[in-house]
Amino acid sequence: MCALYPELMNIYADRGNLLLLERRCRWRSIGFSLHQSGLGDELDPDGADIYYIGGGQDRDQRLCALDLAESKRDALHAVAARGGVILAVCGGYQLLGRSYQLGTETLPGAALLDLNTVRADGPRLIGNVAIEVELDPGERRVLAGFENHGGRTQLGPSARPLGHVLRGHGNNGRDGGEGAREGSVIGTYMHGPLLPKNAWFADWLIRRALGLDQPLPALDDELERGAHADARRAAGV
Numbered sequence: 001m002c003a004l005y006p007e008l009m010n011i012y013a014d015r016g017n018l019l020l021l022e023r024r025c026r027w028r029s030i031g032f033s034l035h036q037s038g039l040g041d042e043l044d045p046d047g048a049d050i051y052y053i054g055g056g057q058d059r060d061q062r063l064c065a066l067d068l069a070e071s072k073r074d075a076l077h078a079v080a081a082r083g084g085v086i087l088a089v090c091g092g093y094q095l096l097g098r099s100y101q102l103g104t105e106t107l108p109g110a111a112l113l114d115l116n117t118v119r120a121d122g123p124r125l126i127g128n129v130a131i132e133v134e135l136d137p138g139e140r141r142v143l144a145g146f147e148n149h150g151g152r153t154q155l156g157p158s159a160r161p162l163g164h165v166l167r168g169h170g171n172n173g174r175d176g177g178e179g180a181r182e183g184s185v186i187g188t189y190m191h192g193p194l195l196p197k198n199a200w201f202a203d204w205l206i207r208r209a210l211g212l213d214q215p216l217p218a219l220d221d222e223l224e225r226g227a228h229a230d231a232r233r234a235a236g237v
């Protein structure tokens, strides 16, 4: 696994997502090692099965956006082209789009997802959120978490939302979409952190990253199921 900007892009304990993936791999004797790529570092497109960017403040995002566009964009496109998993949360999600407009400044994005984000004057979109997703055809499931963003994200014609908002604001508080997905590239506004509240989704990512068709060996998920149920309850679903 490779974490991009783990020091700068780690709001709401988003690094907890990395820990959760590590534990669920180790508990099943799946080898796991964590690399990182920060400001100025090269990104090896073949160096990991999963690439991850957490959320961040506008100030830190600005630094990362410029570095991403300059030194990591091509590598991330190579990862996406070979079907590698890229997961991005909130500020990281915004950076996978085409642009992030902050007042008069427009930050570049990695352009992996066809979307643009504008930092609006209106209130921040804050609260518990639940969305319905269909990651595999015919299998509808719920992801639950917490959102807090000033940016409003608008999907372009070739982007698909990750899911439909059941409760909460989602991408822009208007169109009912939350996050975006293109193949194995996934962006979402959900913190929580996301994966400890949705362990089933962590397993989906691991399977996808390893190219496995069969389900992973079951774990004792009593606590994880409880965390998921609590997150859903908090969102009112």
Ligand code: GLN
Binding pocket: 011, 054, 055, 056, 057, 058, 061, 089, 090, 091, 092, 148, 149, 150, 151, 152
């Ligand atoms: N700075 C971004 C915004 O407010 C993202 C915030 C976050 O990652 N929580 O829209």
